[in-house]
Amino acid sequence: MRRATIADVAREAGVSPSTASVVFSGKTPVSEATRGRVLAAAASLGYTGPDPRAASLRRGRSGIVGVVFEEYLGAAFLDPVKTLMMDGLADGVAPLGAGLLLLRDDIAGSGASLTTAPLDAAVLIGCSGHLRASLDVVRARGIPVVVVEGDAGDDVPRIGLDNREAQRQAASHVCTLGHRRVAVVALPLSGGWERGWMPDDARITVDVTRERLAGAREVFPDARVWAAAGSFIAEGLEAGRALFADEAERPTAVLAQSDLLAAGVIRAAEEAGLRVPEDVSVTGFDGIAVDGLAPYELTTLHQPAAEKGRAAGRAVTAMIEGGQAASIQFTCTFREGNTTGPPPGEPGAAR
């Protein structure tokens, strides 16, 4: 037995389909009498309102904004920065009344993906590797799109961060303290899960990683770089073990590209019997609160993650409503904690 449609309801109520439609949409005034008849008919037929699929076909809007992550979806929830950004994004699209559809930038996605999901707009988180391809897909479909933390060309509004300049500040801070042997623990270089010493800057396809590294390189052109496979404490730990393994090459300062990585590096230092910051200084990036790191307070760069999300939400809202959205650049704030200090052997280094 078929589900009742609005046509059935209309027939039952003795009105035209359009009238019945109007009763549900409320777009046009309807007399109390007919309204009552239609509602009664609906109730008696078990009709619960317009089918969203049909309505969205007709209207050309689905009320859904896609949020596209480069990585495994679960990972997005484990990263506090992404979490905060989503928080802001939910805020930002609220005026639209739209829902957020979590999508993965999956090349062979069998189900709801960028190509098959009914989106009114899309927000790409990052813009590298696959995401570049996703972007093409979305733009070909003519869907308004905003990119957070990535460069997608001039005609795509971009919510950015001064990654390079911010990381340069941290490096500069460390340099001023007197450090010369400095290592970088980088975020993933590409969409993959490779991990290890980075032989060559050129292989970086992830914008954030590249930008932050460039900032570090402005101060320490020859810093060794260990690439992590993700922004996790465990990855930082592994990186730290590698950094501290060889006593001769041991850095006196480590610039980690995320707070979670930094937390792991600190743990590795403890493991290796090194004190922070007396024996080794560590800086982070993001300015999130890292669990269980007390009594350390990371020297880090605080980024307005939630604000970024809100801005992205506002941008897509504007575009959906036919307007233009401008790119916005956010700025990090340097925050000195207690994880950086003069290098060992130079207690009186400049402050």
Added chain:
Amino acid sequence: MRRATIADVAREAGVSPSTASVVFSGKTPVSEATRGRVLAAAASLGYTGPDPRAASLRRGRSGIVGVVFEEYLGAAFLDPVKTLMMDGLADGVAPLGAGLLLLRDDIAGSGASLTTAPLDAAVLIGCSGHLRASLDVVRARGIPVVVVEGDAGDDVPRIGLDNREAQRQAASHVCTLGHRRVAVVALPLSGGWERGWMPDDARITVDVTRERLAGAREVFPDARVWAAAGSFIAEGLEAGRALFADEAERPTAVLAQSDLLAAGVIRAAEEAGLRVPEDVSVTGFDGIAVDGLAPYELTTLHQPAAEKGRAAGRAVTAMIEGGQAASIQFTCTFREGNTTGPPPGEPGAAR
């Protein structure tokens, strides 16, 4: 100028619409030659594949699973338990290839809501207050639904947790230590944002809150209860201040219904000059890692949050594919930390 449709492509390629459709869906073999012609035509017209809205109307599937939260959406991302659950849920629906649509159980939602979103299935987080109404909506629409942490009647598959028994365990632990004056800091009683001393258990509409309280009551029938307005450290702090304000009534142990609340209570204790656990014992619930709580390790109940999500995902997957899904009950694990001990004045209490 209109966007090209599959009919335009077919005309351009000199084939019938159905043939063109088949080229994109791949449901039926097509000769290489026509296939090539169709693709070429599509390219020349800027056609990028079937419109998802139309396709989903026709197919009756959207590839979207709704996840309905009771609260402000942003809050969902700030709660580690929800976050972990989403993580598992993303996993659980992966075989379906479906996207997760974040929805808020909003009574007057203007946009994408339970009533207007094109869902193949829904997962309700909790089942109380509004959610009860949401459930009716969803079921009336005939959408498969699974409830996490809530009772929705026997015919709705439920992913549950032994909240009552688990909380009883914690209470029992505290009782065994010798505590008699015990207070409970509860999660919200209802969807609202009320906060304060709870006069009457009957007003609780949130299942989790009620169940956990019932478990505590099995051991301490007369415990005073402070209801928090949410699961946040700040709320726990406020609760703790209230609990410790009156010296005469001051509890020697506090059973908090979440780890975040417990963390706040501990802070309040420190504020009040009380030592944990020497002057006051505190237990949590959830078993998440709470930021900045070191050197404390909460005595708490660890719940398999991610597993719950995964199970929910598997359940909706089964239902969408026409099968049945059974309810599953998960179990918490008691974990003793260093935030509980004998009450003051009874150093030799039983262990």
Added chain:
DNA sequence: TTGTACGCGTTATCAT
């Protein structure tokens, strides 16, 4: 392998 014909459930538009 290809084409025909129809239905999916609404809603916008315009006339009454």
Added chain:
DNA sequence: ATGATAACGCGTACAA
């Protein structure tokens, strides 16, 4: 305030 009509863009059974 109500109704008739025409899309909206596609999938699929069935016939050729």
